[in-house]
Amino acid sequence: MDEYLENNRSLWNGWTRLHKRSRFYDVEGFKAGKSSLEPLELEEVGDVEGKSLLHLQCHFGMDTLSWARRGARVAGADFSEEAITFARALSTDVHVPAEFVCSNVYDLPAALAGGRFDIVYTSYGVLSWLPELDPWAAVVAHFLKPGGFFYIAEYHPFVSMLGDDGRTFEYPYFHTPEPVKLHSTGSYAEPNAPGFSHTEYNWSHSLADVVNAVIRAGLRLEFLREFPYRPSTVLNAEKFEPGLVAPNGWQVELPHVFSLRATRESA
Numbered sequence: 001m002d003e004y005l006e007n008n009r010s011l012w013n014g015w016t017r018l019h020k021r022s023r024f025y026d027v028e029g030f031k032a033g034k035s036s037l038e039p040l041e042l043e044e045v046g047d048v049e050g051k052s053l054l055h056l057q058c059h060f061g062m063d064t065l066s067w068a069r070r071g072a073r074v075a076g077a078d079f080s081e082e083a084i085t086f087a088r089a090l091s092t093d094v095h096v097p098a099e100f101v102c103s104n105v106y107d108l109p110a111a112l113a114g115g116r117f118d119i120v121y122t123s124y125g126v127l128s129w130l131p132e133l134d135p136w137a138a139v140v141a142h143f144l145k146p147g148g149f150f151y152i153a154e155y156h157p158f159v160s161m162l163g164d165d166g167r168t169f170e171y172p173y174f175h176t177p178e179p180v181k182l183h184s185t186g187s188y189a190e191p192n193a194p195g196f197s198h199t200e201y202n203w204s205h206s207l208a209d210v211v212n213a214v215i216r217a218g219l220r221l222e223f224l225r226e227f228p229y230r231p232s233t234v235l236n237a238e239k240f241e242p243g244l245v246a247p248n249g250w251q252v253e254l255p256h257v258f259s260l261r262a263t264r265e266s267a
Contacts, residue, residue: 061087
């Protein structure tokens with residue numbers, strides 16, 4: 001397992017070098033005041049003014065800092081050393097205070113000792129990098145204050161079965177201990193980056209896996225929602241149609257994104 005995670009860490013270090021220059025992330029626009037958050041998260045998370053927020057798998061922290069611009073006291077964690085280094089520099093450049101910690105999710109209680117948060121947040125493209133969800137959900141619960149909540153917006157595991165054409169099923173829905181091994185070039189943000197080929201390891205997790213891991217961690221589910229679209233600025237939104245045409249000619253809507261919010265009960 002360590003071999004898979006170290007490979008993925010190296011990959012994300014390389015992707016950070018690509019992404020911080022990419023049009024997809026538009027770092028210069030962010031520095032000028034643009035938010036990287038989607039309307040969906042803004043509506044469902046709600047007002048964060050004066051609240052503490054921990055962002056898991058934060059990459060180089062644009063979402064983290066966007067929450068800080070809305071009044072939250074923020075910390076972000078990611079396993080990529082280069083991403084965290086750039087996140088700290090970005091925080092300084094935009095004069096928005098934030099704490100950034102380099103750690104994988106599972107080891108975060110040791111790396112970020114003593115902190116509890118009103119909100120634990122994560123979004124879009126995070127779960128497939130995690131071999132197991134029960135220890136992930138336990139970390140989420142560990143960092144929540146009593147009465148605090150966890151929020152995730154993520155690509156739906158059903159539509160994540162689709163291949164690059166957005167129409168053909170290529171990947172498993174149910175979890176297996178061994179990851180899916182993928183070979184590709186560039187990245188999701190820079191698909192045509194010259195000379196950047198890589199191997200990555202991904203794990204599938206069903207919607208039931210996600211919900212039950214959160215429940216087993218002792219959190220109370222507030223809502224689970226599914227959406228037949230991808231937000232316009234999210235990964236490959238233009239490649240995926242709102243639905244597919246079934247053999248009988250009906251237009252079938254597919255779930256592209258789900259969101260979940262769960263609360264740690266007050267003591």
